[in-house]
Amino acid sequence: MPDADTDAREPDHEVSDAEPSRPEPSRPVADEVAAAVVGRFPGTVFADSHGQAVVYVERAHWHDVAEYLRDSEQFTQCMDVTAVDHLVDTARDVPDGVIGERFEVVANFLSHPRNRRIRAICEVPAGEPEVASLVDLYPGLAFAEREVLDLFGLVFAGHPDPTRILMPDDWIGHPLRKDDAPARVPVTFKGDPSPR
Amino acid sequence: MSRDTQLGTPERGRLEAQTDEGAQELQPLNAAARERELVMTGGVWPDIDDTMIINMGPQHPSTHGVLRIMMELNGETVLRAKPVIGYLHTGMEKTGEELTYVQGGTNVTRMDYASPLSNELVFALAVERLLDVDVPERATWIRMMLVELNRMSSHLLFQATNGMDLGAVSMMIYGWRERERTLRLLEMITGLRMNHNFIRPGGVAADLPDDWRLETLELCEQVEAGVREYDELLTENPIWRERTVGVGHITTEQALALGATGPILRSTGFAWDLRKAQPYLAYDAVDFDVIYTENGDVFDRFQIRLYEILESIKIVRQCVDAMPAGDYRAQDRKVTPPPRERIDESMEALIHHFKLFTEGFRVPPGETYATVESPRGEIGCYLVSDGSAKPVRLHIRGPSFYNLQSMDAMVPGALFADAVAIISSLDPIMGEVDR
Numbered sequence: 001m002p003d004a005d006t007d008a009r010e011p012d013h014e015v016s017d018a019e020p021s022r023p024e025p026s027r028p029v030a031d032e033v034a035a036a037v038v039g040r041f042p043g044t045v046f047a048d049s050h051g052q053a054v055v056y057v058e059r060a061h062w063h064d065v066a067e068y069l070r071d072s073e074q075f076t077q078c079m080d081v082t083a084v085d086h087l088v089d090t091a092r093d094v095p096d097g098v099i100g101e102r103f104e105v106v107a108n109f110l111s112h113p114r115n116r117r118i119r120a121i122c123e124v125p126a127g128e129p130e131v132a133s134l135v136d137l138y139p140g141l142a143f144a145e146r147e148v149l150d151l152f153g154l155v156f157a158g159h160p161d162p163t164r165i166l167m168p169d170d171w172i173g174h175p176l177r178k179d180d181a182p183a184r185v186p187v188t189f190k191g192d193p194s195p196r
Numbered sequence: 197m198s199r200d201t202q203l204g205t206p207e208r209g210r211l212e213a214q215t216d217e218g219a220q221e222l223q224p225l226n227a228a229a230r231e232r233e234l235v236m237t238g239g240v241w242p243d244i245d246d247t248m249i250i251n252m253g254p255q256h257p258s259t260h261g262v263l264r265i266m267m268e269l270n271g272e273t274v275l276r277a278k279p280v281i282g283y284l285h286t287g288m289e290k291t292g293e294e295l296t297y298v299q300g301g302t303n304v305t306r307m308d309y310a311s312p313l314s315n316e317l318v319f320a321l322a323v324e325r326l327l328d329v330d331v332p333e334r335a336t337w338i339r340m341m342l343v344e345l346n347r348m349s350s351h352l353l354f355q356a357t358n359g360m361d362l363g364a365v366s367m368m369i370y371g372w373r374e375r376e377r378t379l380r381l382l383e384m385i386t387g388l389r390m391n392h393n394f395i396r397p398g399g400v401a402a403d404l405p406d407d408w409r410l411e412t413l414e415l416c417e418q419v420e421a422g423v424r425e426y427d428e429l430l431t432e433n434p435i436w437r438e439r440t441v442g443v444g445h446i447t448t449e450q451a452l453a454l455g456a457t458g459p460i461l462r463s464t465g466f467a468w469d470l471r472k473a474q475p476y477l478a479y480d481a482v483d484f485d486v487i488y489t490e491n492g493d494v495f496d497r498f499q500i501r502l503y504e505i506l507e508s509i510k511i512v513r514q515c516v517d518a519m520p521a522g523d524y525r526a527q528d529r530k531v532t533p534p535p536r537e538r539i540d541e542s543m544e545a546l547i548h549h550f551k552l553f554t555e556g557f558r559v560p561p562g563e564t565y566a567t568v569e570s571p572r573g574e575i576g577c578y579l580v581s582d583g584s585a586k587p588v589r590l591h592i593r594g595p596s597f598y599n600l601q602s603m604d605a606m607v608p609g610a611l612f613a614d615a616v617a618i619i620s621s622l623d624p625i626m627g628e629v630d631r
Contacts, residue, residue, distance in 0.1 A: 054563075082593075085589070
């Protein structure tokens with residue numbers, strides 16, 4: 001269903017003519033932590049996203065990168081793990097060197113001693129929605145990864161308790177996927193004609 | 197398209213095969229699972245097999261909404277607790293993808309309903325970063341003042357409910373009294389007691405009303421007097437200390453590992469406050485202290501929230517003194533609506549107004565993560581745009597969602613009655629946990 005709501009997106013009301021600036025692929029990595037990650041893990045791409053350091057990590061290195069950030073770069077807390085479904089994006093913003101897949105898993109790391117953040121993004125194909133769990137490194141991600149599993153159907157290999165967290169246990173489907181239509185649950189409002 | 201053919205069925209089987217507890221059920225742990233639990237929480241397991249599993253909630257009055265806690269007990273001692281959430285899940289992140297950025301504020305403000313302005317602020321900051329819009333100085337200071345007033349009302353709510361949970365029922369009345377005064381001021385400024393939708397991308401919705409200085413300073417005095425009263429009532433009260441000191445202990449390492457932020461992290465002696473560490477708005481221009489304590493127990497978390505009210509009052513007073521003149525929102529016609537008078541005289545303004553409220557504004561493609569120190573800890577907004585007027589993904593990192601997990605480390609060894617104190621000291625807001 002790629003034509004989700006084209007009527008609300010008129011093409012002729014442009015904000016500006018200028019294309020958003022994209023990072024140059026050949027530019028040296030300005031961020032020291034990102035440079036270390038890029039140098040250490042082949043296939044990793046650095047991007048500067050509105051002043052925030054972002055590394056696009058290959059799926060095979062997902063756990064290793066987190067372990068490296070925690071043990072060698074003093075990233076004391078992983079604030080958040082979430083995911084994005086890019087099924088119907090009209091303009092996908094992926095830096096050069098990254099092959100955009102349908103899903104992205106996003107982790108935000110915070111280092112208290114160094115007072116800085118870094119974000120790691122991992123492309124996950126729709127055919128094999130699985131990525132390594134980081135719960136053994138950051139136990140606080142147990143809820144967050146369950147939420148992603150519940151709402152996106154991405155499996156975190158090695159998660160100690162991979163169950164649904166927000167939706168009912170017998171729910172079928174994953175609500176935050178773009179092909180999961182909203183408001184289709186039969187509720188007690190009788191005669192409700194159709195989903196909006 | 198039927199749901200069964202669509203997705204999920206193979207994963208579902210895999211899920212069921214992988215979990216050793218069954219979906220959302222708590223069963224006595226086997227040896228391997230106990231080992232894992234011990235590593236994570238540092239608890240101590242008795243050498244018995246005769247434990248009892250008890251459910252608390254989701255309709256228990258001390259669970260602050262619809263939180264359900266499953267606890268494994270040995271006699272009256274709690275061995276572990278597992279929060280079961282989702283009873284208030286209303287799909288707000290999915291709704292956020294269906295609303296334009298102009299409408300988005302009405303959605304996010306309902307997540308953490310005790311501090312709605314923090315939610316609006318973090319959403320507005322994320323949108324503004326993607327848009328690259330500068331906010332006028334006055335708008336920044338209005339935002340800061342409102343967020344601090346909201347921090348006061350949120351912590352006053354905590355004082356009230358915390359007192360009620362521990363049997364100090366008069367405390368509930370006192371806390372509610374001061375909170376109501378704060379909400380009345382917020383109503384005067386924003387038009388609503390809660391769910392304000394006042395902080396919007398580009399600035400705030402309206403300028404401050406007449407007499408705001410007088411009213412704000414009066415409120416500061418009232419709340420300050422109230423806080424002194426609570427301090428007198430509770431801090432040295434032997435019954436209160438008996439219930440709270442040493443209960444629900446957590447170390448800095450555990451708090452960091454479990455993703456706890458805000459008063460819970462600060463109660464362990466770790467002075468981390470985003471307002472100081474990574475200043476946003478104009479927090480580097482005001483003078484305030486980060487409140488932290490060393491013991492990491494229920495009493496310390498009560499103290500931190502009590503004294504944070506005083507720090508917020510300090511900031512609000514500085515805002516009143518230093519409030520700069522100028523615009524209360526960016527005058528960028530593509531982001532903020534034109535002044536009402538312009539609509540009568542300018543066709544352009546009318547068109548801008550109409551476009552803005554029918555289709556919204558477009559945000560350049562990109563992604564960002566904005567953070568704000570809410571009364572409960574770090575609230576984050578991860579926003580992805582594809583260049584249209586609606587976000588591709590709107591994710592809110594709710595501090596309560598993570599803080600709730602630190603209960604794992606607090607309950608082992610506590611009495612059943614202490615569990616109530618511990619839940620209360622986490623100050624979870626279920627709207628934000630379940631979203």
